[in-house]
Amino acid sequence: xxxxxxxxxxxxxxDLIAVRRLVKEEGEKLAKKTGYRxxxxxxxxxxxxSSHSMKVIERLEQTLAELGLDDVLVVKTGCFxxxxxxxxxxxxxxGAFYSQMxxxxxxxxxxxxxxxxxxxVKELLYAGTVTESGDIIPFAETPFYKKQMRIALRNCGVxxxxxxxxxxxxxxxxxxxxxLTTMTPDDVISEMLASGLRGRGxxxxxxxxxxxxxxxxxxxxxxxxxxxxxxxxxAFMDRSVLEGDPHCVLEAMAIAGYAIGSHYGYIYVRxxxxxxxxxxxxxxxxxxxxxxLGKNIxxxxxxxxxxxxxxxxAFVCGEKTALMTSIEGHRGEPRPRxxxxxxxxxxxxxxxxxxxxxxxxxxxIIMNGAAWFSSIGTESSSGTKVFALGGKITNVGxxxxxxxxxxxxxxxxxxxxxxxxxxxxxxxxGGPSGGCIPASCIDTPxxxxxxxxxxxxxxxxxxxxxDEDSCMVDISKFYLEFTADESCGKCTPCxxxxxxxxxxxxxxxxxxxxxxxxxxxxELANHMKQSSLCALGQSAPNPVLSTMRYFRDEYEDHILxxxxxxxxxxxxxxxxxxxxxxRGCTLCARNCPVKAISGSVKQPHVIDRTKCVKCGLCESNxxxxxxxxx
Amino acid sequence: xxxxKSTFHGTAAQKAELQAVIEESKHIxxxxxxxxxxxxxxxxxxxxxxxxxxxxxxxxxxxxxYGVATFxxxxxxxxxxxxxxxxxxxxxxxxxxxxxxxxxxxxxLGIKCGECTEDGxxxxxxxxxxxxxGLAPVMMIDDEVYGKLEPGKVKAIIAKYxxx
Numbered sequence: 001x002x003x004x005x006x007x008x009x010x011x012x013x014x015d016l017i018a019v020r021r022l023v024k025e026e027g028e029k030l031a032k033k034t035g036y037r038x039x040x041x042x043x044x045x046x047x048x049x050s051s052h053s054m055k056v057i058e059r060l061e062q063t064l065a066e067l068g069l070d071d072v073l074v075v076k077t078g079c080f081x082x083x084x085x086x087x088x089x090x091x092x093x094x095g096a097f098y099s100q101m102x103x104x105x106x107x108x109x110x111x112x113x114x115x116x117x118x119x120x121v122k123e124l125l126y127a128g129t130v131t132e133s134g135d136i137i138p139f140a141e142t143p144f145y146k147k148q149m150r151i152a153l154r155n156c157g158v159x160x161x162x163x164x165x166x167x168x169x170x171x172x173x174x175x176x177x178x179x180l181t182t183m184t185p186d187d188v189i190s191e192m193l194a195s196g197l198r199g200r201g202x203x204x205x206x207x208x209x210x211x212x213x214x215x216x217x218x219x220x221x222x223x224x225x226x227x228x229x230x231x232x233x234x235a236f237m238d239r240s241v242l243e244g245d246p247h248c249v250l251e252a253m254a255i256a257g258y259a260i261g262s263h264y265g266y267i268y269v270r271x272x273x274x275x276x277x278x279x280x281x282x283x284x285x286x287x288x289x290x291x292x293l294g295k296n297i298x299x300x301x302x303x304x305x306x307x308x309x310x311x312x313x314a315f316v317c318g319e320k321t322a323l324m325t326s327i328e329g330h331r332g333e334p335r336p337r338x339x340x341x342x343x344x345x346x347x348x349x350x351x352x353x354x355x356x357x358x359x360x361x362x363x364x365i366i367m368n369g370a371a372w373f374s375s376i377g378t379e380s381s382s383g384t385k386v387f388a389l390g391g392k393i394t395n396v397g398x399x400x401x402x403x404x405x406x407x408x409x410x411x412x413x414x415x416x417x418x419x420x421x422x423x424x425x426x427x428x429x430g431g432p433s434g435g436c437i438p439a440s441c442i443d444t445p446x447x448x449x450x451x452x453x454x455x456x457x458x459x460x461x462x463x464x465x466x467d468e469d470s471c472m473v474d475i476s477k478f479y480l481e482f483t484a485d486e487s488c489g490k491c492t493p494c495x496x497x498x499x500x501x502x503x504x505x506x507x508x509x510x511x512x513x514x515x516x517x518x519x520x521x522x523e524l525a526n527h528m529k530q531s532s533l534c535a536l537g538q539s540a541p542n543p544v545l546s547t548m549r550y551f552r553d554e555y556e557d558h559i560l561x562x563x564x565x566x567x568x569x570x571x572x573x574x575x576x577x578x579x580x581x582x583r584g585c586t587l588c589a590r591n592c593p594v595k596a597i598s599g600s601v602k603q604p605h606v607i608d609r610t611k612c613v614k615c616g617l618c619e620s621n622x623x624x625x626x627x628x629x630x
Numbered sequence: 631x632x633x634x635k636s637t638f639h640g641t642a643a644q645k646a647e648l649q650a651v652i653e654e655s656k657h658i659x660x661x662x663x664x665x666x667x668x669x670x671x672x673x674x675x676x677x678x679x680x681x682x683x684x685x686x687x688x689x690x691x692x693x694x695x696y697g698v699a700t701f702x703x704x705x706x707x708x709x710x711x712x713x714x715x716x717x718x719x720x721x722x723x724x725x726x727x728x729x730x731x732x733x734x735x736x737x738x739l740g741i742k743c744g745e746c747t748e749d750g751x752x753x754x755x756x757x758x759x760x761x762x763x764g765l766a767p768v769m770m771i772d773d774e775v776y777g778k779l780e781p782g783k784v785k786a787i788i789a790k791y792x793x794x
Contacts, residue, residue, distance in 0.1 A: 050762040050775035083764025233720030233759040271667065271704055272760060312663055312702030315758070329660035330694075331701040347659065390722030390763040397764055431721065464721045478724055482758070488701070591782070593737050615737065616730045621782040 001291035003177060003298055006168065013169035016073075019092050020158050023138060027093030036073040038114050039092045042101075043157065045079035045243050046236070046275050047397075052102075053087035059103035063110040072114050075166075078244015080157040082144060084396035085126060090139070090157075097139040099126040143413050144395050149376070151384045152200075152237075152360035153400050156244030161279050164286040167247040173292055175366035176251045179258055180300040183366075188259040189215060192362075194370035196382035201227055201318070201355030202433065202459045203535070204381070204448040210352050213342035214260040217350035222262035224253045225327070225346060225353040228269035228276070229311045231318040232431030233482065235462030237386040238356035240398055242269065242276035245360070246283035250293060250306060252362035256352060257304040265306040266346070268323050272313065280308055315432070315486035319534045320353045321345075322488070333490045334534035355460065357386055377403030381447035391428075391464035394419050404445040407437055411465060422467040426550070430459025432479045432486075433539035435546025436472070455546045457539075471568035472551040473558050476544045477505040483540040494537025497528040501544060509569040513559035518548065567629035570614045574630055577618075579604035581626035588618035588627070637709075638677040647672050648680070652687035662688060662698055666705060675706045711746045711753030713791045715739075717769040720759030727781075728767035732756060734781035735769070738788050751792070 015034045019027045020041065031037065042048075042057050060074050080088045085099035089106070091113065098109060098121075105124050112121050122130060128142040139145055150156075159166040167173070179188050193208030214222060226249055230238040242249065253265040269277055284306055287293040295303045309327050316322045317332040324346045326332035345351025361383060365373045374382040381403040387410065390396050394416030401410065407427055411417065418424050426436040435456035437444065444450050448458050466475065484498035501524060504517050525541030532538045548555060557563045564572040577588075577597075584602040589595075596612040599605030607618070619627040651668045655661040665688065669680055676699050685692040699705045717732040732754075736742055739752050746753040762768050765777025776787055 046761045047764045050760075050765055050768070050777055083762075086764060230761075231758075233724075234722040234763060236759070236761040236763055239761045272757065309660075310664065310667060312667060313704040314702050326663065327660055329662035329664075329698070331697050388722075388763060390766065391725045396722070396766070428721065462721065464725060466725060470725055475725070478721070615733050615781065616727070617734060617781045620730070620780040 001298060003181070006173065006177060006298070009165050009168045010174075013165055017159065017166060017169045022093070023140075024094055027095070031093045035071070037071040037116075039073045039075060040114070041075045041077045041090045041092065041157065043078070043080050043086060043088045044076035044161075044275075045083075045240055046273070047079065047083035048086035048088060049275065051086045053089075055103045056087050056089065056101045056106045059106045060110060063107045064114070067110065067115065069110070069114060072110075075160045076162070077159060078156040078161050079153075079240040079398055081148075081153070081398040081400075082126070082395060083398065084394075088126075091120075094120060095138050095140075096120045096136070097126045097129050098124050143416065144397075144399075147405065147409055147414055148400050149384050149402050150400050151364050151376075152241060152357050152386055153244070153398065154364065155248065156240055159245065161244055161246055162282050164247060164283070164290055164292075167245065167283075170245075171367070172245070172247040172363065173251050175363040176254050176258075176292070177298055178366055179255050180298055180302055185215065185259045185261065188255060188366070191366060191370050192259075195365045195373040196370075196380075197358065197361055197365060197373065198381060198448060199355060200357035200361070200385065200460065202430065202457065204458060207354060207358055210342060210354070211256060211259055213340065214262075214350050214352045217343050219350045221264070221347075221349045222260055223346045223349055223351040224256045224260070224262045224265040225323070225351060226253055226265065226267040226269075226359055227318065227320070227323060227353055227355045228267055228273075229318045229323060230270060230273075230356070230460065231315040231486075232433075232460050232462040234390050234431060234464050235388045235460045237388050237398055237461050239270075239273050239276050240386075241356050241360050242273070243279055246276075246279045247287065248363055249280075249356055249359045250283060250287050252354075252359035253306060254293065254297065254304045255362055255366065256354070258302055260350075260352060262352075263303045263305070265304065266309055266327055267306060268309050268311055268317070268327055270313070271310040277308065277310065284308070314488070315482070316488045316534070316536050319536055322534065323353065324351065331488070333488045334536075336533060357461070378445065378447045380449050385446070385458065385461060387461045387463040389415055389463050389465065392418055392422065392467040392470070393465040401446075403447040406443050406445050408442045410446070410463070411442070415465065418465065418467050420467075422469065425466045425468050425470060426472070428464040428466060428475065428543070429462065430457040430539075430542070431462045432482045433457065433535065433542055434459040434462075435542045436466070436475075436550065438550040440550070455542075455549050457542070469566055469568070471509075471564050471566035472547040472554045473505065473509055473564070474566075474568045476547050477502065477509055479543040480505055480540070483536065487536065487540070491531075491533035491537060493528045493531040494533065494540065497524055497532070497537065498540050500524055501528075501541065505544065508555065508558050509564075509571065511558070511562045511569070511571045513555075515559060517559065518552075518555060521548070573614070574609050575607050575612055575614060575616075575618065576628045576630050577605050577607055578626045578628055581624050583624055583626075585623070587621050587623070591617055591621055593617065638679045640673060640679065644672050645683070648683065649687065652684065656688050662690065662695065663702070666695070666699055670705060675709050677707065709746060709750070710755075711751055713752050713771055715752055715754045715769060715771050715788075716757045716760075717743075717754070718758070718760055718762075718767065719756045720763070720766075722759070722763035723767040726766045728769075728779075730781045731767050731769060731779050731784065734784040735788070738785055752788070 198204040321335040386400045480502040567573040582604040589597040
């Protein structure tokens, strides 16, 4: 591949991609030049494929073929972000945003909208794009999208990730070209340093400094690694980048290879992400075929290639030294530092390791410059951050906002608030290593340092919203179960500490807690933070410490009053049937696995608390909301 | 290694397939995890016989193979069901009550998480996040994802696999 050939690919698909980024009128003008009257983009990310978006594509193509509509292009893209309303489908040039599509809906859209002279099927649109008066507004102006700024996710939901020509036309590999042809390795590193980009995997270490250390390390062989072992349960931004724009990661790794003098990269990705793995494999094959990986890239004399290694389900392998041990084929146990990986990393060679989202920021920094990037966000945390918004929130999905956006903006505006009229209680960030942001801190601007100041941490970007029905002691116990399970066992403070913390929390949730348990938790937690070998053990106590800091009253309720106000802890609550609401439909009695419910037809039923195992099946089945927790 | 009496019955074709994987991988540094993944794909699990075969083929000790096989949660030393049920216990699913989904599955099948039914039809595992958080709570049966679950829906979903 020569630079001229790369330019030709860009030129051939430039308009096609531009239609997907433009507002209506300009898009319509441009669409005429592309040969496609309409482009239909359907999400092929894990969220939407799980709700059967592939069947939507199938029916679209069938119906289009049946009607002979060959000027409509169907594109399978990555994630659009609004996962709770999937499958999502966008029609350009109008930008009509259809949500919760079924194959039947897809057929309706083809017959009423995509045919020549057709018009938008308003009742199938995402409700947020239709105003009360019935006008259609562009989805970019809906509350969910308006405050977002897509840098890392710039191509997700815009291009077909399995087609390298679309990726090139959308801007991928332009930064590699620029770096190889106009910049020295030192130029690249100074640009990265000046951008202020910090590692998006959680720790927030400046990326440019990491690269400069590795460049300074002497060695004939160096490695560039990508951490795609997204272990925080509830975070899925790395997966979405890999599924939606895998080439941006390959390109960035090659740029880093050029900067530090490395010719080989590894991507360590979770085996639990089959779609991401498949698209990465396709992307690597295509990049090699196009000469964008391999020998003498773009005629520059620079060689770089990448290999995928699949993780096998171990949270600790998200820790950098453990990840490298795992790539080497061993039990993924962490190693003491120093030596730093930049000096002695993978296979004992100087290595840099960055997370997927970090890599996704490299192209825009090289293309637009460090000054542009550092103008976004806050002084100490430049750029944007992608959050996987989940839990008790209306708009579950992926959002990318400038650093410094407040939690209130994310929850109330972008997230659409808490469903069911419930009250916001806290946001959990940073997963099993992080902490919670209580309602009292909802106006905190979110960046690396402000989160640490309030006892939480950025983490990789999982953001779980909790409402008044969530018990903070139970959530801490949940995370400790996770870390106790995932502790690799190499060092004692983590191996024993997580177990003992979990025992104490279990005791409290079972109503057997004693007042001195809280002091024991704090003492043990501090030991673990100071003496564990790696970040897993050092940060495992964070969820407990942070909830004890802001919700100590809940711990005290459990211990002193044997009460769980959220009615989550089973030992401290029981189910009860409200006789005024019960219609005597017998559904609960028939389905109760332990026959604890009795009553005659059309008469209020009663739960025998001595038999009830509190499985909650009656509550989930009752159509009249008659089952209460007390 | 106090494994129960082995019920392993590997075929010659499976052995040949694994042999080929070992041959193509043994010179690549750090490929043991990869070989175990492929072996589990071939046999469905990693009985001690398979681990021994890999150790000999790769020229590493059995303890090294066993150490790696028992470290990662993806690997199983016991057979799994024909239909593998995996209930997500990631945070997004947990706060939406996935623990109750798991209980409902366990009750429906009369086995605990990590076990396999006697007829070999179902096994239950928990997993940490399949990345479909928008559909929480979710479970997977084989490659199919079931989202927005409630305990009351579990029975009907499992019944489909009983009939099939």
